[in-house]
Every structure is written in structure tokens, then in C-alpha cells.
Amino acid sequence: MTLDKLLMSEGRKMEKAPHLTFNLEAPGMNTGQLVVPGGANFEAISLPVFSLNKGEGPSLLITGGCHGDELERAIVAHRVIKWLPTAQTCGRIIIVPVLNPSAVRAWSRNTPEDGLNLNRVFPGRADGSVTERIADGVSRLLLPLVDIVFDLHSFGPTWDCIPSSLTHPIANADPMARTFRMAEAFKLPVTLLWEHDDTPGMFDTWAQSQGKVFVGTEFGGGSVGSDNLAIYETGVRNALITLGLVDGKAESPTHPCRTLETLSSDLIKSPARGIFEPRCSVL
Numbered sequence: 001m002t003l004d005k006l007l008m009s010e011g012r013k014m015e016k017a018p019h020l021t022f023n024l025e026a027p028g029m030n031t032g033q034l035v036v037p038g039g040a041n042f043e044a045i046s047l048p049v050f051s052l053n054k055g056e057g058p059s060l061l062i063t064g065g066c067h068g069d070e071l072e073r074a075i076v077a078h079r080v081i082k083w084l085p086t087a088q089t090c091g092r093i094i095i096v097p098v099l100n101p102s103a104v105r106a107w108s109r110n111t112p113e114d115g116l117n118l119n120r121v122f123p124g125r126a127d128g129s130v131t132e133r134i135a136d137g138v139s140r141l142l143l144p145l146v147d148i149v150f151d152l153h154s155f156g157p158t159w160d161c162i163p164s165s166l167t168h169p170i171a172n173a174d175p176m177a178r179t180f181r182m183a184e185a186f187k188l189p190v191t192l193l194w195e196h197d198d199t200p201g202m203f204d205t206w207a208q209s210q211g212k213v214f215v216g217t218e219f220g221g222g223s224v225g226s227d228n229l230a231i232y233e234t235g236v237r238n239a240l241i242t243l244g245l246v247d248g249k250a251e252s253p254t255h256p257c258r259t260l261e262t263l264s265s266d267l268i269k270s271p272a273r274g275i276f277e278p279r280c281s282v283l
């Protein structure tokens, strides 16, 4: 094989693998992209990645924009990026504000190209559809670099939720306790232990299987509200202070902090079609 053909062949191999356009190990603030290769029916996509590396200390990945109709978390991730370079004192923080750009553009929970829910396909597939390739890129290139993950969600246009940090039950007591303490560090109105029926492909269960502490958040619903955004941003700052990544004093929200447990058996489904009429606020 000629050198040209070899380089072209290597180039094609590179295009087929997810890769980063910058060195995540470099000190200080660095920005670049996680490039997810295209397939037969879709273009390659680039996810903006922000990396703040200040040496020894905890390592954290913050992700937003997993579901495209939950806009609060991308906004909060961008707010955090603005003040973090001067506030962070140690450790490493990687932020991906929008994991699923085409879903955000379409204001859709699932990815328009393949109809898949990104939070149901982890750890993804390198030769899969666009959603599976995003999960694969995050699983292989970002997750191994960190010990802790904050996955920022909100409740989208058709739900309503008290600002909450949450985790799901973990069989092993030690990671369960560490994860729940991390969730409580957000000091949000609710810290929620949310039982679900072994939903396959979730980011949290995959990250936990890799030994990571994983905390999700759920917020608001309907339209994006400034009050909820402020509570959300303060919650993330509180968690960063508890980790020792940022100096300061964690602030309690204006609401009392409660710990709740939601069991699968708590779900109530309407026996009939109709219009749901709320008679009280969820707060």
C-alpha cells in the first residue's frame, strides 16, 4: 500500500471513531469538541466540551442537554462555565452543556434522526445510530476521566417537578451512601431516591457500573422560569463547594430541604382518558 493510501485509510479509521479536538489533560481552561462520526444517513456532529483542569483534586463531568425539550440544564451549564474559571480552586471539571444538539434544535425529548432516547442507549455503540454513537463517545472518551457525574435534567414541557437532586437505588450500600450524600450536597428542596423498574440503557446505571458517583437533577416543567434557574445554579454551586472544587459557603434554598423516596408502586395512572386538572402546586 502506498503512503497516500495508508494515510487515507488511517484517516477514514479516525473519522469512524469518536475523538476530541483538544487535549483534555492541558492545565487551565480549554475548549474544543467531542466529534461523533457520521453514518450512512447522518452527518458527523460536534459536541462543545469545556475543560477546567486545576491539578490534584476531585474529577467531575457535568452534562446537560440529554433530552432536547429540557432547556434549563443547558442554560445552567453555560452559567456555570462563566464563573467557574475564577471560582474553581483545584481538580478537574469537564462540562458538556448539550449532549444531543439535534434534539435541542428540534425541542424534542428523543433524537429526531433515529427516534431514540439518549438516556436509554448507554453505553452506546460505535457503529450504531447517531444517538448510540453519542453515548459511545461519552462512555469511552469522557467517563473514564472522572470519578463523579452530574447529569442535569429538567422535566420538559408536559411535566412539573419540585427542584430535586436524585439517585436511584444501588444494591451496594457504600456507593449508595456516597451517591446519596452527593445528592444532598445540592441542598435543593428535595433529595429524591427514585426507584424505577430496571430501565435499561440509562446513563446513571452505566456510570455507576463503572464505579462513578452519579447524581441527576430534575426541575420545573412547562416553560423555563428564572426562579427555578436560580435554584438550579445555586444547587450546582453548593455541590461544587462540598466537593472542595470551589471555595465558599453552601447556601440553603428558600425552601426547606426534604428527603423523599419514590417507589414504583407510588405511580398512579388514570383509569380513563381525560384532562388532568392540578388542584395544588407541587412545591
Ligand SMILES: [Zn+2]
Binding pocket: 066, 067, 070, 153, 154
Ligand atoms: Zn431528561
